[in-house]
Amino acid sequence: MGEQNISTSDDDQLRNFMKKLLDDVVALERLLETDRFETGVRRVGAEQEMFLVDRSLRPASVVMEVLERAQDPRLTTELARFNLEANLSPQVFNAACLRRMEDELNEVVGVARDAARHCGADILLTGILPTLRKADLGLDNMTPKPRYLELNRTLRRLRGDDFHVLIRGIEELETTHDNVMLESCNTSFQVHFQVSPREFAKFYNLAQAVTGPLLAAAVNSPVLLKHRLWHETRIALFERSVDTRSQIRVDRAARPRVHFGDGWIQQSVLEIFREDIARFRILIANAIDEDPMQVIERGGIPQFGALRLHNGTVYRWNRACYGLSGDKAHLRIENRVLPSGPTVLDEVANAAFFFGMMAALAEDERPVFKDMSFEEAKNNFFNAARDGLKAQQSWKGRTMSAQELILNELLPTARWGLQHVKVDGSDIDRYLGTIEERVRKGTTGAQWMLNSLHAMGEQGTSDVRYRTLSSAMLTNQKSGAPVHTWETARLEGEPKTWRDSYQTAGQFMSTDIFTVQPSDIIDLAANIMDWKKIRHILVEDEEGRLVGLLSHRALIRMVARGARGAQDNATVAQLMVKNPLTIGPEMPTLEVMKLMRERGISCLPVVEGDKLVGVITERDLIDVSAKLLESYLRDAQQ
Structure with a gap:
């Protein structure tokens, strides 16, 4: 979750930080006018979030012990002691980039799994862990780092009340919680796509346009606290679990910190950064020594620490990111909608689908977002989160199911895009073939879970059913077989570790x-x-x-x-x-x-x-x- 070296912020520190934040925006505008951004190369990357689970498939709060054991700089903490994150190496977008991403993902998950095993735990890739209980979401399970504690304190202060979650799906869940740990129920597979400043607006709008059908093909989070809700419940939960708006601000339609956006970008990344500073108060601050204009005048590249820290506390589903690549700055789009799992192969297939659509649609003389309203793109996104492949999608003046849109139009588009940047043909077949079979069969991770729960019916207790589901998920995941090939999880007699379902x-x-x-x-x-x-x-x-x-x-x-x-x-x-x-x-x-x-x-x-x-x-x-x-x-x- 970004910068860890933060301190409790008083009014003077917040004012000083705001001054630094405004200085960063002015300096970024100046930097965008120079040739100090990396161009001529496009890189892609990813972040993998994971659950740590114990023998009974319940959350295992051992992240600090796992990190100590692993000693791998790619691994880091997340909000909860039962979450873990891996940051993958950037890859030049061509040839074997997807295969290298899959290889590194398997390797780093293996490192984490080996370290977890020595701590009595395992790694599970899933958008929301089915066995989670509300009792797991106390502050005692928050990762003991200042950033998380300060974030919790500030979000609570801004909201002025408990966080309220109401999600209506197959079933209905309504609950309140007195801290931000509901957000720790979510783990994602975030993908990064580097763009140059001049092409940022076009590519960002394309990312927004394709996010709906992309999510429909990837949904993997249909249950929360043992309630069957949206096909990608992460979307609804995240928007509500860090909602800092008071009732007065809700009544006047103030934007939540987690949001899809308000309209197409017209010219520059500055539009996003300025909008977010204008709408969202500073949550956490840090002492910033850098004078970005002086750095630019000396021929250097600023860190923009204040801008990056504030940007990390505004949760757009497609986030604009500034970074450094050696002696060059770069911009990238971070797509945050994809869930973790069901397997590494499924995740890289999702990434390939996104990258391919972006590469292909950017070549159109008339971009697709010119022929659809922003409201249509936004509705596509939320429809996909609720209904998965059955969701209705608006595309170029037509309305159809996500399944039809993907099979008939977007998969051929993505294939052309990957071919255009010269990704290896066998890799294109492997990853887009996985998407095609998943979509054709209608077997997303979410649908597999829902089918499995339906097959189990009322057998056993609820705890046994959700543990059986998680156990089957982990077994299939370790096999590496993509989700569309999995057999439905069934409860045939009590599992060997059934006692774990009757402990409390x-x-x-x-x-x-x-x-x-x-x-x-x-x-x-x-x-x-x-x-x-x-x-x-x-x-x-x-x-x-x-x-x-x-x-x-x-x-x-x-x-x-x-x-x-x-x-x-x-x-x-x-x-x-x-x-x-x-x-x-x-x-x-x-x-x-x-x-x-x-x-x-x-x-x-x-x-x-x-x-x-x-x-x-x-x-x-x-x-x-x-x-x-x-x-x-x-x-x-x-």
């Missing part, structure tokens, strides 16, 4: 809960219990806070005590047990069993904070105990 209350509690409110009549509660064949019903207030518990025994006692007429107007509040004993989702299962046995409790509500999140009953414990006994007897026979 939150892993096997029931979350499909029926509740009533204190003011409801007893007859409603009694009928629900009868219809759903449950022996307890939980009572919550309008804010979702648990306030009581009503059991079938209480109903029986009430019937035994009084006449029917006396019960007609009785309310739940009159009969419920107030403030029942509760536990948190992280309580170990053995402690749950001991507590219920010692207290003679047959129903134990599970709460997180003051909100009801689940319930454990005698039936749940019988199921767990049966599995334990079966496993014990099976092991004894072997």
